Amino acid sequence: MQRRGHTLRLTAVSALVVLALTGFSTGRHGHGHSHSGGGGGCSSSSQDHDSSSSVGKTGSGHYHDYDDDYYGDDTGGSTSGSGGGTYDTPTPTPSLKAAKAKLVSCATEKAQYATIEVTNPNAVEGDFTVRVEFDDKQGTAVADNTTTVTVPADGTARAEVKLVDSYGHPDDGLIFEVHHCKANPVAEPAG
Template sequence: MYAQGRGLKVTAMSAMVVLALTGFSSGHAQGSRGRHGDDGGGCSSSRQDHDSSPGSPGNGAPRPRPTHTSTPTASPSATPRPLKNGTAALVRCASAADPYAVVEVRNPNGRAAVFFVKMTFKNGRGLVVMSAGDQVSVPAKGRTTYRVSTISSGRVEEIAHCEVDPTAVANW
């Protein structure tokens, strides 16, 4: 009999703890009304209308149901890592016979990226004939061969030397 009484006390105490943790309150006696028109018991909510001005919900008027709108937030894993810069190397310089320089751009990243590649074209005395820069798309961990036209300079015959900035700057 002692064990049964003790078990009943433990069960009753557990039930009270569960009710307290879930926000259930005993409220008012049956038939009485709370301050805001509620009947007292039930689950508590932090989204109750506590406005007591006349004619407002809570004085006998029906309350509008709260709308729950959540703000979407990105998970930490959705934030991409910053891109590393790629490399650019000259494959072939432009000439009067072929007015296109060829550059190979490499992407060290695990996803496709766009890199900015800069080139300088010089004459036989080392003076700059033209400069060029362009965006080059490269697949993940891959490489792309890119042709740079020198036709628009109108000075293709003067080009004797091509230089490529070895750092292909990652844009996106």
């Protein structure tokens, strides 16, 4: 009796194993069939997966290489952009040296301004402020005024400094008091 029960249990276990194997095999075969359409599809399907996986890796590798190349180009662009950034950042302009100024002519009744010639010692164009003092016979300042002149690199330019009162207004009476003019020999860079 005990032996017979043991046999029944073995039969039941065997049946379950067969069913399990059959179900598994059918699932695998169905899976294989959908890929390869034939028997032994499991093995073939597995190879397809490996091959597909391999192709996928290769494809991925190529894509990655392309991506790297693209990224490399982008990096190059970025470097170029960085170069552009360096280009956009202005190089500090060296400070300008003061220019030399000399009186060409003093104010007259017909031309109520002094003419000054400014010499720029710099290798770049610059703006310079010139100053003129208008004096009477005793050398006392009747008026003084300034103006700004742009002088080319290593060049000269002339500026007209108007005879005006302390408020910056022309005054026809001042010219009769002016005996001579004094130009400041140093024209400082403007600004």
